[in-house]
Amino acid sequence: MAQRVPRRLIIGVxxxxxxxxxxxxxxARRLRDAxxxxxxxLEHSGEGASLMETWKGxxxxxxxxxxxxxxxxxTIHRLEPLTNPLPAQMFxxxxxxxxLAQAIEMARAFDDLPAAVIVFGIExxxxxxxxxxxxxxxxxxxxxxxxxxxxxxxxxxxxxxGD
Amino acid sequence: MKSRxxxxxxxxxxxxxxxxxxxxQGDKVVDVKLKIFEPPRFFEAFLRGRRFSExxxxxxxxxxxxxxxxxxxxxxxxxxxxxxxxxxxxxxxRRLIYCGEWIESHTLHVYMLHAPDFLGFQDxxxxxxxxxxxxxxxxxLKKAGNEIVSLVGGRExxxxxxxxxxxxxxxxxxxxxxxxxxxxxxxxxxLDTVQWVSQLSIPEFEQDxxxxxxxxxxxxxxxxxxxxSSRGLDISVHDYDDNFTEEHVAYSNALHSVLKPHTxxxxxxxxxxxxxxxxxxxxxxxxxxxxxxGPVCRNPFQSIIVRSIEILQxxxxxxxxxxxxxxxxxxSVAVHPRAARGYACTEAPRGTLYHRYRIDESxxxxxxxxxxxxxxxxxxxxxxxxxFIPKHVQDSQNELRWRCEQAIRNYDPCISCATHFxxxxxxxx
Numbered sequence: 265m266a267q268r269v270p271r272r273l274i275i276g277v278x279x280x281x282x283x284x285x286x287x288x289x290x291x292a293r294r295l296r297d298a299x300x301x302x303x304x305x306l307e308h309s310g311e312g313a314s315l316m317e318t319w320k321g322x323x324x325x326x327x328x329x330x331x332x333x334x335x336x337x338x339t340i341h342r343l344e345p346l347t348n349p350l351p352a353q354m355f356x357x358x359x360x361x362x363x364l365a366q367a368i369e370m371a372r373a374f375d376d377l378p379a380a381v382i383v384f385g386i387e388x389x390x391x392x393x394x395x396x397x398x399x400x401x402x403x404x405x406x407x408x409x410x411x412x413x414x415x416x417x418x419x420x421x422x423x424x425x426g427d
Numbered sequence: 428m429k430s431r432x433x434x435x436x437x438x439x440x441x442x443x444x445x446x447x448x449x450x451x452q453g454d455k456v457v458d459v460k461l462k463i464f465e466p467p468r469f470f471e472a473f474l475r476g477r478r479f480s481e482x483x484x485x486x487x488x489x490x491x492x493x494x495x496x497x498x499x500x501x502x503x504x505x506x507x508x509x510x511x512x513x514x515x516x517x518x519x520x521r522r523l524i525y526c527g528e529w530i531e532s533h534t535l536h537v538y539m540l541h542a543p544d545f546l547g548f549q550d551x552x553x554x555x556x557x558x559x560x561x562x563x564x565x566x567x568l569k570k571a572g573n574e575i576v577s578l579v580g581g582r583e584x585x586x587x588x589x590x591x592x593x594x595x596x597x598x599x600x601x602x603x604x605x606x607x608x609x610x611x612x613x614x615x616x617x618l619d620t621v622q623w624v625s626q627l628s629i630p631e632f633e634q635d636x637x638x639x640x641x642x643x644x645x646x647x648x649x650x651x652x653x654x655x656s657s658r659g660l661d662i663s664v665h666d667y668d669d670n671f672t673e674e675h676v677a678y679s680n681a682l683h684s685v686l687k688p689h690t691x692x693x694x695x696x697x698x699x700x701x702x703x704x705x706x707x708x709x710x711x712x713x714x715x716x717x718x719x720x721g722p723v724c725r726n727p728f729q730s731i732i733v734r735s736i737e738i739l740q741x742x743x744x745x746x747x748x749x750x751x752x753x754x755x756x757x758x759s760v761a762v763h764p765r766a767a768r769g770y771a772c773t774e775a776p777r778g779t780l781y782h783r784y785r786i787d788e789s790x791x792x793x794x795x796x797x798x799x800x801x802x803x804x805x806x807x808x809x810x811x812x813x814x815f816i817p818k819h820v821q822d823s824q825n826e827l828r829w830r831c832e833q834a835i836r837n838y839d840p841c842i843s844c845a846t847h848f849x850x851x852x853x854x855x856x
Contacts, residue, residue: 281469281488309491313535313569362539366552373555374563393469 270323272303272419274412277310277329277364284337284388284401287408288328291386294409302420312367316376324380324419326412329364330401331385338404340411341385346377354385380419384412449812449831454820459812461805461835474795479505479764479786483589486782486797492535495528495576496775498589499650500782500797505591507665508769508786511762516755517593518650520579523748524589525649525773526741527575530613532776533696533734533741534572536839537624538565541731544833545627561623564616568738571613575606575745593759603749610745617739618714624731625718632815633725636807637690638698641774647706647740648699648774655702656692664772667781673798684803691806694778695838696733697724711740727811727837734839737776764790775800777839801840808838 276292278285289307296305303326308315310329319325331341333354343350349372350365364383371377386408389398397405450458470489474482482501487494499521506513513521538561539551548554555562579598580586588595639660643652654670655661662670673682674689686692704712704722715736724733766788772781778800785794811834819830 279488279491281473311491311535313539313566314573316566317570317573362535362551366550369552370555370562373552374559395473 270302271321272324272416273319273322274300274303274305274326274416275308275315275318275328276306277308277315277327279309281393281395283390283392283394283396284386284398285330285391286395287330287386287388287397287401287405290397291328291405291408291412294405295412298409298413300413300416303416310364312362312364312370315364315367316371319371319378319381320376322378325378325382326415326419327364327381327383328408328412329383329385330388330391332388332391333385335387336400337387337389337398338400339387340404340408341383341387342411342415343383343385345372345381345383350383382415382419384408384415447812447831447835449816451816451820454817456813456816456820459809459816461809461812471795471797474784474792477792479508479784479790479792480591480762482782482784482792482795483591484587487586487589489797489799492532493528493775493777493780494586495524495580495589496773496780497782497797498586499525499773500771500775500780501784502589502591503650503771503773504769504782504784505786506762506769507771508767508784509591509762509764511592511760513593513760516597516753517759519748519752520594520597521589522649523745523752524576524579524586526745526748527572527579529741529776530572530617530738530745531569531576532572532839533738534565534569534620536776536836537620537731537734537738538562538569540839541734541833541836542624542627544829544836545624545629545731564619568613568616568620571609571616571742574609578602578606590759592762593755593757595758597754597758599754600752603752607746607749610742610749614710614739614742614746617735617742618710621714621718621732621735621739624735627731629726629728629732631726632728632811632818634727634811634814636693636697636725637686638701639686639692639694639779639803640698640702641772641779642702643706645706647703647708647744650773654772654779656686657698657702660686664770664781667770667772668783671781671798671803673802682802683806684798685806691810692803693807694800694803695730696737696776696778697727697730698778699774700724700733700736707736707740708743710743711736714739727834730837730839764788777801778803801838804838804840808835808840811837 274295276288278288280286280289292305292307331354345368350368448460483498486497486501489497543550543554581588638657641648641652642655653661670687671684672687673684676683701723718732767786769784772779780800781798783796784792787793815834819827
């Protein structure tokens with residue numbers, strides 16, 4: 265049987281013109297420069313239906329998005345939606361109401377989630393229009409990148425079909 | 428006097444966020460304030476000092492759902508300033524990419540955001556558990572729209588292929604060929620969609636709106652035409668500022684658009700439909716009649732049907748455009764900047780989107796003005812709520828809150844174009 269190349273994605277979600285909402289996208293740009301042969305790094309606006317299409321058929325997905333949960337700005341949350349539904353309120357800061365959290369729940373309803381899904385939320389502070397991150401979020405960005413890299417290394421042996 | 432307070436922290440299923448405050452005394456609505464915190468003034472400022480050629484890509488970032496609308500209004504305004512006319516296959520490609528955006532934006536709203544209101548589901552996820560096949564059809568239909576945008580626009584979310592004068596690269600006929608079969612499927616799915624939504628239980632709520640939309644002699648409006656209203660307005664887009672004004676509203680950072688002197692008006696699918704019914708394709712007109720609609724629709728809750736008819740219109744038009752497409756000799760026409768002002772309105776999925784630019788002789792943007800459709804509809808949304816809430820004032824808190832959300836969603840308000848957080852406060856005293 266022909267072996268399929270496993271499809272593994274890192275998706276940075278956000279709007280680069282919405283203050284801290286840019287964090288996921290900016291992290292994706294840094295990760296693109298890292299040597300990650302086994303993962304494709306993408307930027308995404310966070311529109312849920314399109315996100316579902318993007319990760320369809322993937323074996324492993326790591327998502328990064330700015331969140332708003334009341335934690336101190338810059339706090340990094342690691343969530344495993346396969347075991348627990350994402351707290352939808354946490355992702356309300358997304359520009360789109362059919363959001364990342366809802367896309368995951370919709371995919372779950374269709375039994376269509378990738379075998380491995382990890383979500384990194386970085387606590388934002390200011391989601392007003394603008395191209396600057398707030399200082400705490402900016403300071404936390406390298407840590408987000410480091411943790412995603414670590415996660416990616418752990419997942420790079422995720423089996424694809426036929427393995 | 429009996430007093431009740433309803434507070435909703437977050438109005439879900441509206442693109443972006445804003446805030447609604449409603450105050451009820453006894454059975455009487457005494458206050459309705461739709462608060463939009465922050466319109467695209469940031470972008471207007473951000474554009475100053477940038478090259479004219481950057482406007483389509485910068486303004487596309489205002490909204491992840493309707494980037495094409497922003498790109499189209501931007502390029503048409505620049506071409507207006509520089510005396511450039513884009514015709515033939517390049518004009519067709521612009522219509523085609525706009526079809527893609529209408530299909531994806533309207534389908535998202537009809538299936539994921541609005542239909543759950545009519546069917547009593549909390550959200551599309553609940554609906555997906557009960558009606559997986561319907562929701563999957565919606566997702567596939569939306570995807571068909573995405574495919575047009577990706578193919579013509581270069582990528583899906585913030586298309587990069589659109590430029591002042593045309594495109595960076597024009598597709599070949601064989602590039603477009605796979606879209607044809609998809610769009611034929613999509614047209615059937617759109618017909619099924621119209622039929623499906625026409626069976627929903629729609630509240631009776633006819634309003635005497637002043638409709639405003641672009642109008643073109645031969646086409647259902649996308650990129651070109653005069654601005655007309657249901658009260659006889661018929662102007663060039665150059666005269667937009669003479670006829671419309673934005674009033675500052677104390678409780679909101681947003682500006683409310685009115686027809687001068689102070690008349691609220693309604694843009695979007697209902698307005699387009701009611702002012703251009705005879706320019707819908709025969710298949711769309713027929714579907715409208717089968718769904719029980721006349722040539723004018725004044726019930727905003729029927730917007731879900733009208734949006735579905737516009738999806739059908741866009742699918743049908745996309746098929747015609749792909750079938751007749753012959754690649755242009757050049758992907759764009761030459762553009763020579765000069766000191767000038769440029770104006771454009773195009774029809775975004777949610778309604779008329781106005782851009783105005785002042786450019787200097789070097790091609791640098793000196794001034795920009797952007798009026799998104801949601802800003803134009805704000806006052807009308809408030810007026811709907813003033814009329815609608817009294818009919819449901821006896822409902823439970825949750826019921827009334829949900830009714831208000833549904834009434835706001837009639838406008839598919841893309842508040843991400845205009846603001847960030849939408850909170851809903853219903854206060855009864």
